[in-house]
Amino acid sequence: MRIAMIGTGYVGLVSGACFADFGHHVTCIDKNDEKVAMLRSGGVPIYEPGLDLLVQRNVREGRLEFATDLTDAVRDADAVFIAVGTPSRRGDGHADLTYVYTAAEEIAAAMDGYTVVVNKSTVPVGTGDEVQDIIAKARPDAEFAVVSNPEFLREGAAIDDFKRPDRVVVGAETEKARTVMREIYRPLFLNETPILFTSRRTSELIKYAANAFLAMKITFINEMADLCEQVGANVQEVARGVGLDNRIGSKFLNAGPGYGGSCFPKDTLALTRTAREAGAPARLIETTVEINDTRKRAMADKIVKAMGGDVSGKTIAVLGLTFKPNTDDMRDAPSLDIIPALQKAGAKIRAFDPAGRHEAEKLLTDVEFTSGPYLCAEGADALVIITEWNEFRALALDRLKDAMSGKVMVDLRNIYTPDDVRSHGFDYVSVGR
Template sequence: MKLSIVGTGYVGLVTGACFAERGNQVTCVDNDPAKLAVLRGGGVPIYEPGLESMVARNVDNGSLGFTDDLAAAVQDAHVIMIAVGTPPGADGSADLSAVLAVARAIGAALTDYAVIVTKSTVPVGTADLVREAVAASLACNVEFDVVSNPEFLKEGAAVDDFMRPDRVVVGTDSERARDVMSELYEPFSHLREKLIFMGARESEMTKYAANAMLATKISFMNEIANLCERLGADVESVRRGIGSDSRIGYSFIYPGIGYGGSCFPKDVKALVRTAKSVGFDALVLNAVEARNDRQKHRLVERVVEHFGDDLSGKSFGLWGLSFKPGTDDMREAPALVIIQGLVAKGAKVKAYDPVAMTEATRDLQVLIDNGSVELTDHQYAAVEGVDSLILATEWSIFRQPDFEALMRLMGAPVIFDGRNQYNPERLRRSGFHYVGIGR
């Protein structure tokens, strides 16, 4: 099948590479010359396990191509996917300007029937707006369908998620579009039927509801962790106790320093804004967002409880900068909030991340330039002489460090564990002062 995908961000690039891997002819469209040059050479501008080799392989065999010519890419395409950004506005609502601009451009270039797919995360009712934008721009009388097909990809496991999906949600009322989408996703459903068809509005809502539910689990567990701290209970025992209930499960109930990334914060805000637009007060979603914002500051509060409010002359080693392991994505990363909070109180920070150093340099440039933050080239260089270590992202290389080396290198044996990765009793027996979340 011939596909065109507009947008080579996280979603567009993973989607394009995976469809090409399954034998489709895929053309990805972008207007960034520098990015296109990297992609045409078989490289990728983001870190995602397994993606670079897949892109390179399919570029080499001709299944995957990249262009800035949207009109040419639309010609003869059976499916055209819109995968451009929908950043939050000042009020939290999703900005659809790029989506609708692409829809108008597709309409102007369309010469034969195609299924136009909204892959971007968009508010309920966007498929109708896309349909109107395409129809208003048609240069000739041609039929088309608009379908909602949200992505459910986890950064750090996106390729595997796409190639072996839990489910594929398709929103359409058109039998013709349904047949096309069934054929497109057939290679991903060979072991069991994974396609779930519904209306476009239900599909759009499913995406937001899924992310909001996962965000709710995280914020709920962080709320319980904060309560445990005040009651003298260990949240890790509580987590095991409730996670063993099959109705709850262990996924997304790990307490920590809040969620970040490109999806959960943006999607919860957008859903809250959507609720407001129809006069509905989303009490649970507002609480989820408020708890997460507060949770990102919790570790700095614990630091202040130990060292006092004035951190002048103190230095902190920080392990992990990306919002989660398996990605270099720094968007809404709790580590940024922690660093800014420490620096605001007079501290200096030395930080290390195995893949996010380039992104971190860009986000922290001002603090690097004024000497408040140093990015080191090794995890142990980040702890030399520091007053404490902070674990912000649970990369596997940080799971079982050389604690004897830490004891020698650090100025003081204090560890703030923002992900509850370490055994408190073992560390305390080794002479460390340990502080976790809800422990």
């Protein structure tokens, strides 16, 4: 099938490249000339393991193209995916749908023949209705359908998630549209992937509900970690004991500095706004948002306390800046709250991240960036692990200790075993243990 993918951000580029790898012909459209030129030459503008090779292979084999104008691609397409950004709107927290509505207007002007318009972007309930109205108003003669097909990609594992998903959710109101979507996802039938066909509004809500539930699990175990610290329990063993219950499961029960990234903060906030406007406030989600925001700031206090209550003039080495490993995404990363709070308390910050430096430099000031963990630790009074990159899981602790001036290690991801780190002479602090 012929697919047009509007937007070459995280969702659009990964989805477009994977659809092409399934054998479809895909044209990804972006108005940024420099980005399109990079993609045509085999480069990718985001860090995602394996994505560069996937793009290069499908460009070389003629299944994946890039363009700055959508006219030709939309005119020839069986399905047009809208995969543009929906950032939180300033002031009220709602998803900003400006780019979605603009894409709908441009699709309406270009499409020719029956076309399925697919919302791949994360959008509030009812957005599909709005997109349908926009297109119908602009092209009352057009034959089309609007479908919701939310993405469930984990940054750092997006290609595998797309090709071997837990499920595919499709919200379509007509059998003709469902037939097109079945053909697009037919390669997944071989893996017996569950494909849930439902109404458009239900599909839109599934995405928000799933992310909100996962955010609640993270927040729950973080609160249990605080309790563990007060009563002398071990949150990792609590999480294991709870997670072995197959009604609960073990995923997303890792205590840490709070959730971040492109989805959870934005989607939980948008869901609470939608729920309040609908007269059905989601109080659990509202509380989750509040607790998570507070937790990030509290992590700075934890570090200060570990250093004796005063960090003025002291150097703190920070390992990991992105919100999670295997991505360069800094959106709502805990480091963006923790580092400024430590700087406000008088600390000097030196940092290293395997992939996030370029993005971090845009968002953090007065930070000395280094090229490796041991250079980062050189002469530092304390070392703090914020992101659990694999590179940090087996550091030579003796070498680390020799490089530092102080002996405080604060492990906000519980990577290490307390007794092991302390045996190397560190004053070790972790989360919930």
